[in-house]
Amino acid sequence: MSKYKIAVLPGDGIGPEVTDAAVKVLDSLQERVKGLRLELIYGEAGFNCIEKYGTNLPEETIQILKETDACLKGPMTTPEEAGAPPSAAVTIRKMFNLYANIRPCKSLPGAPALKPNIDLIVLRENTEGLYFGEEFEVTPGYGVALRVITREASERIARLAFKLASNRKKHLTIVHKRNILRVTDGIFRDAFIKAAEDFPDVHVDEVHVDAMTMRLIKEPERFDVIAATNMFGDIISDEAAQVVGGLGLVAGANIGDNYGMFEPVHGSAPKYAGLNRVNPIAMIMASKMMMEYLGEEEAAELIEKAVIAVLREGKVRTYDLGGSSKTSEVGEAISKKISSID
Numbered sequence: 001m002s003k004y005k006i007a008v009l010p011g012d013g014i015g016p017e018v019t020d021a022a023v024k025v026l027d028s029l030q031e032r033v034k035g036l037r038l039e040l041i042y043g044e045a046g047f048n049c050i051e052k053y054g055t056n057l058p059e060e061t062i063q064i065l066k067e068t069d070a071c072l073k074g075p076m077t078t079p080e081e082a083g084a085p086p087s088a089a090v091t092i093r094k095m096f097n098l099y100a101n102i103r104p105c106k107s108l109p110g111a112p113a114l115k116p117n118i119d120l121i122v123l124r125e126n127t128e129g130l131y132f133g134e135e136f137e138v139t140p141g142y143g144v145a146l147r148v149i150t151r152e153a154s155e156r157i158a159r160l161a162f163k164l165a166s167n168r169k170k171h172l173t174i175v176h177k178r179n180i181l182r183v184t185d186g187i188f189r190d191a192f193i194k195a196a197e198d199f200p201d202v203h204v205d206e207v208h209v210d211a212m213t214m215r216l217i218k219e220p221e222r223f224d225v226i227a228a229t230n231m232f233g234d235i236i237s238d239e240a241a242q243v244v245g246g247l248g249l250v251a252g253a254n255i256g257d258n259y260g261m262f263e264p265v266h267g268s269a270p271k272y273a274g275l276n277r278v279n280p281i282a283m284i285m286a287s288k289m290m291m292e293y294l295g296e297e298e299a300a301e302l303i304e305k306a307v308i309a310v311l312r313e314g315k316v317r318t319y320d321l322g323g324s325s326k327t328s329e330v331g332e333a334i335s336k337k338i339s340s341i342d
């Protein structure tokens with residue numbers, strides 16, 4: 001029997017709706033996969049907690065994260081005023097040292113990808129760079145943000161990038177802006193060049209981040225693993241998500257040595273909150289990545305097959321894919337498919 005404790009943080013905005021759909025899928029997965037038991041432990045986090053607890057990540061929720069095998073996290077609204085609590089996602093990544101953010105983007109049937117044969121991963125260093133969040137107003141009107149890049153973190157993400165690439169199409173693209181950011185991006189880039197010595201079968205190239213945004217649109221099918229620092233990786237992965245059909249489809253794994261958190265790439269899309277309209281597939285694919293992380297390959301494969309089957313049929317699809325189905329209807333269709341698929 002494979003038993004896991006899973007922290008479920010529905011978040012806010014569209015978070016609870018897409019989380020409900022993903023949980024429905026996990027329920028039917030447990031009926032389908034012999035011996036799979038998931039104990040879901042719900043925790044509060046996100047914008048709505050700030051008034052109640054003075055933080056978007058209450059202590060009780062941190063405790064739940066510490067006691068579970070993995071976390072399925074919905075999107076959360078981050079207030080933008082100076083002094084407001086930092087993003088809950090960023091806090092969790094730092095707290096559990098989830099140094100790798102893996103965001104696969106693949107053309108799927110029935111989704112409006114720019115090309116039919118895109119299959120790439122954006123790998124983002126997840127703990128430093130500009131998202132480190134250290135900003136100061138030195139004197140009024142003169143602000144400074146720290147962009148910390150270390151050799152240690154760069155080498156760690158470089159090794160993972162090469163491992164991923166060597167198990168795929170053996171092509172790794174390093175994204176940086178070393179012509180301008182010579183020190184920080186120099187450290188990042190050099191870590192990859194050093195790691196390349198241990199992976200002679202992987203073809204390596206490097207692209208400046210501005211050129212990368214253009215090439216992702218022009219020739220996305222030519223990429224395999226794209227590795228970048230924290231902020232560049234965040235921006236590129238939103239673009240890559242749109243290139244394969246939109247934010248409603250793409251998920252990300254946040255992985256460290258001892259814990260994993262899985263979430264859609266999209267945010268809380270407040271204008272759609274409570275409307276039961278958005279696409280839950282990104283959140284469902286996050287749960288697929290979580291099953292992979294837990295070593296439950298059969299379960300992960302079933303989720304992906306069910307998503308592809310529902311997309312291919314094209315009968316149940318949300319507005320972003322040209323349909324008018326509800327979030328809950330897509331969740332139900334994928335969940336039903338899991339029970340019936342070969």
Ligand code: NAD
Pocket residue numbers: 018074075076077078079089247248249263265266267268269270271278279280282320
């Ligand atoms: P967003 O991703 O929430 O939404 C941008 C647009 O993308 C939406 O208006 C909608 O048109 C589309 N979209 C997003 N998710 C979709 C879905 N599932 N189905 C269909 N269409 C979808 O980005 P934003 O508006 O920049 O951010 C809103 C809030 O989310 C902000 O407070 C931001 O800080 C937060 N955010 C949180 C996370 C996270 O929790 N990890 C990530 C990104 C943004």
